[in-house]
Amino acid sequence: MIIELGHFFLALALSISIFQFLLPALGVKFNSYGMMRSASITAFISFILVFLSFLSLVYAYITSDFSVSLVAKNSHSLKPLIYKISGVWGNHEGSLLLWVLILTFYSAAVAILGRRLPLKLISLVLSCQGLIAVAFISFILFTSNPFIRLFFPNIEGEGFNPILQDFGLAIHPPFLYLGYVGLSVTFSFSIAALLIGKVDTIWVKWVRPWTLIAWVFLTVGIALGSWWAYRELGWGGWWFWDPVENASFMPWLAATALLHSSIVAEKRDTLKAWTILLAIIAFSFSLLGTFIVRSGVLISVHSFASDPSRGLYILLLLIFFTGGGLALFAKKAPYLKSGGLFKPLSREGALVINNIIFASAAATVLLGTLYPIFIDAINNSKVSVGPPYFEAVFIPLMVPAILLCAFSPMLSWKRAVIENIIERIIAVFICALFLASIIIIMNDGSASAFLGLFLGFWLICGTLYEFFIKVGIKLSFKIFIQRALNLPRSAYGMSVAHIGVAIFIIGVTVSSAWRIDIEKPIILGEKTIVKDIEITFKSIKRVTGPNWNADRGEFEIITSNRDKHFLYPERRFYPASQVNTSEPAIMSGIFSDLYIVLGESRDNSDSYALRIYYSPFISWIWFGILLMAIGGVLSLSDRKHRLGYDLKRV
């Protein structure tokens, strides 16, 4: 009964969304106050309906109602509660329902927080959101209905892919979708602005917080996915340039460009057309990402859902929203009024270069991701684009971006004078060169490691230097602290995010340059030494978990300063799905991770395959990404970025 209610609510949400799309649009056309006002109400009702519908599916999972086809296929009564719940979005139908839930949530939030915005603008924004909701809800109802019952209910569920039983992955899709779908808000704002034909700095002020929110969630979502891949896949890697990873990375690159261009649009009233174009592109990348993951057109280590008819539907949606957005842009953009002019050497100029680089990076990732489809279409051969391509194009693009990032905040708006900052640049350069050289000489590093470290230090030194100058130098300690505390939070946000980038670069560089991989057979009781760390294979035991049993190895680790630890890698077997998995054991530290994977025993002897990774500084990668997200949150908490901030009171 509850499932049927959920189904009904979703169908109802579709009709409400049609009203949410039509009424405010007609209201704007015929200048009807009531019709425009209705948008906030329909948006809110639509959210409540989708939420109830989603809850009913959650209920079916929690109670293990195996008469529901989706639950029977993807759940199992023995699964721990949290994975029963995360199982709701661990499949195609449920994850789309989550997508729509987040979409309607954002619409409702825009409706509530945007009360003070001009009625015409907010009506058009909600109308556009309504159209997206119509498209996706009908997609769910007509091609991927999660509420279908089985004629003969199953006694037990068919289980769940055990590799997905992980906390990081349980919360990865909601974060990623909050990011993806958050970009729909910026998209709708852009469409509304194009329709009205006016983009001013106030408009940018309203849009920027939404971009920031989407960007923060996207950043965290990608980090969670990569953290999961690192801990669970047993390859010790954290990024594989896999199509599904690229699908989330492209909108991130576009959103990052958008964040930076909207600074210029807000402060200097220029680059507005470009900002709008980026907003359209960023959301298109979100849709493309959904298409890539959901259609299975691309070969991926993730082995995701694949169904051509669903893929075709999303492809049509993608063409409709992207094509429609770009066509509207082409028609209306030339009429947007532009403001401040600037010289190439200025803060604006630096941000323009940042934008060119990020947009190009997104384009090259797009090219590498879609290339196999072209090749398949042209000469029917299967091909995959490997990491060498992505590394060859991506790294050279990012080097100038990082070089620029350290000193562009020191440049003044409109027209910068190079003489004013040249001394600072030299100081930062020497400092970074010195630090990177010391580390390279002491640890015998390669040229590419040197480049990575130099960039990391360059960005840290530059950002700190800029921060001190902004507060004021040659001040007494007390006044310095006082002035530092008075800085707007967005200033902190920028510095923290940039330092996060630097820490990320250092983590990537050090962990790849000084990583040690060992793969060898090991016999019970055998000792092996990796980089002053003694690893002894003590024992192997049979253990039982909630829905699996495992061979658990016990490894004694003695570090160079004689600390003793134990690691327990497992080879698990899930009877429900007849699947083996290996659970790596990781000793994680600030300066290094020791990562052990226990392999299969061959020839039924005491000899097991063993894989050991020693990765220095690898946790800095996620710490850096976390700092970027914290920077975003700090910026968001700045008074001027408050959502729906009443500008009349300024």
Add this chain to the structure above:
Amino acid sequence: MNRAKIKRRKRLSILLLGFIAISTSGFLILSASRDSLIFFYSPTELMEKQDIAEKVIRIGGLVREKSIISKGQLKIEFIVEDGENHILVYYVGMLPDLFREGQGVICEGKMGKNGIFRANKILAKHDEKYMPPEVADALKKTGKWKGVEEKNDY
């Protein structure tokens, strides 16, 4: 057209040009360096290919029943087949969790002169119901495709 408008249009076109220039160079890198492209062949397709020595390629098919031979010290040999032809694969290292007889597999490596494929990477998918799309295609080509189109969730 006023000056500001011209200037703005110029600026937008500079932006777009820079963007196009860099993307084109990415395309050139991709088409020029064949190393970053890894082609996939089934054992049957491999028979017809001549120019693949010393190139990293992927092959895929089913692991033949009872063909896995352990040679000690993590060395292993097995046969990959697509129903018509087969190829012997040699690999040193740990095997993925879902590697087993009768299952679909993809091996990345180089073709040896002795006709043995030396794999340096074995890819088996996370889900045991899953058949790599290329392998499924290859099996369909040789008419040995038995399974229904499995849908994979996640």
